[in-house]
Every structure is written in structure tokens, then in C-alpha cells.
Amino acid sequence: MPHDHHDHDHPHALLPPEPALRVKALETILTDKGLVDPAALDEIIDTYQNKIGPQNGAKVVARMWSDPAFREAMLTDPMPLLEELGFYGRQGEHIVIVENTDDVHNVVVCTLCSCYPWPLLGIPPGWYKSDAYRARVVREPRKVLAEFGLDIPEDTSVRVWDSTAEVRYLVVPQRPAGTDGMDEEALAKLVTRDSMVGTGIVQAPTQDSAS
Structure with missing residues (x-):
């Protein structure tokens, strides 16, 4: 539904404010824990960025x-x-x-x-x-x-x-x-x-x- 144009404050995770840095920080954490395969992640990004878009x-x-x-x-x-x-x-x-x-x-x-x-x-x-x-x-x-x-x-x-x-x-x-x-x-x-x-x-x- 359309936004009511009121401004709200939302809690944010303790991650860097810059979106690209947030993504990199999460990727590093998940990779270090063995939860993400960097090669598989690159393939997903390539699919959405270049094959779907x-x-x-x-x-x-x-x-x-x-x-x-x-x-x-x-x-x-x-x-x-x-x-x-x-x-x-x-x-x-x-x-x-x-x-x-x-x-x-x-x-x-x-x-x-x-x-x-x-x-x-x-x-x-x-x-x-x-x-x-x-x-x-x-x-x-x-x-x-x-x-x-x-x-x-x-x-x-x-x-x-x-x-x-x-x-x-x-x-x-x-x-x-x-x-x-x-x-x-x-x-x-x-x-x-x-x-x-x-x-x-x-x-x-x-x-x-x-x-």
C-alpha cells in the first residue's frame, strides 16, 4: 500500500552504514562460518545482474x-x-x-x-x-x-x-x-x-x- 509520508525511525543492525560495505561484511561473516560459497554467490549475482536484469x-x-x-x-x-x-x-x-x-x-x-x-x-x-x-x-x-x-x-x-x-x-x-x-x-x-x-x-x- 502507498506510504503515508510520515517519517519513522527504524532500528538498524550494527553494520557499516554504506550499503556496499554492509554486503561485504555480511558476505565475509557468512563465508567464514562456512554458510556461503563465494563462487555460488558470484553466480547468483551474475544471473540477476546480467541474465535477468x-x-x-x-x-x-x-x-x-x-x-x-x-x-x-x-x-x-x-x-x-x-x-x-x-x-x-x-x-x-x-x-x-x-x-x-x-x-x-x-x-x-x-x-x-x-x-x-x-x-x-x-x-x-x-x-x-x-x-x-x-x-x-x-x-x-x-x-x-x-x-x-x-x-x-x-x-x-x-x-x-x-x-x-x-x-x-x-x-x-x-x-x-x-x-x-x-x-x-x-x-x-x-x-x-x-x-x-x-x-x-x-x-x-x-x-x-x-x-
């Missing part, structure tokens, strides 16, 4: 733009279709789809940690996990989005969705003008990771991408 989410967005029946089903109950497509698994057990319109711009955060729809978007970027983003986008979403280069009109409301361990969100950006004749594969190439988090928009295609 945001292209799965982009395929979903492109199909929602092109197929009205698929769009309605995804907005109503996306999990059966995501399972059918194979975009399901750890960190993606329950996905909610939210759609940007002229009236509403959606943006996703995880205020407690960095919950993120891995099967659709891959590994979260560093800024998504940063303390600054997690705290500020709730309090001052328009200002944060402006720092990403988004100037949201005053008559468009900004809705912040707080991901949890149980629920993760995918933003469906607005389809840009000039894409009417494009097939799903070409449309998917226009969709960026940031646009599916809500910190970016999909740009109109260039002549090369539209051809």
Missing part, C-alpha cells in the same frame, strides 16, 4: 502497453501471469503493479532496507539502497524526483509505495508518443529500470529505435 520487467511493460487484456489482468492479479512467464521466484513472491497516468506518478522505495522485485528488475541499484533515498523520497518525493531529472507537474499527484518483504512493486511508466507502430520487442528496448521504479520516464523513440 530489468529486461524481464521491460517485457511486461511492453506487453501491457500493447495488449489491453493482459494489462487489465496484470493490474488485477499479476502473479498467475508472472509465474506463467517465468518471472517469479525469490524476492518476487508477491508483486503489485502500479500504473503511471497523467493524474498520478508512482515511485517505489523500501524504507526499512532494500526490498526490490529481483525477478523483474535484477539487483537494485546503489542509490535505491542508500539511506538518503530511503528517507528523503518519503518526505520530499518531488524534490528527490527533480534530482533524477523529473519535473512532475503540480496537478499530478506523487504516490510513494513502500516495498516490504511481503510485497514488492513494479511501476508501469506511461507509453511515450510516437510508438504506435512499434512491436513489443522494440517497445521493451525503450523501457528503463529507473522508469519501472518511478525515478525515470520512458523517452520518445529516436529514429533508430523506432525503425
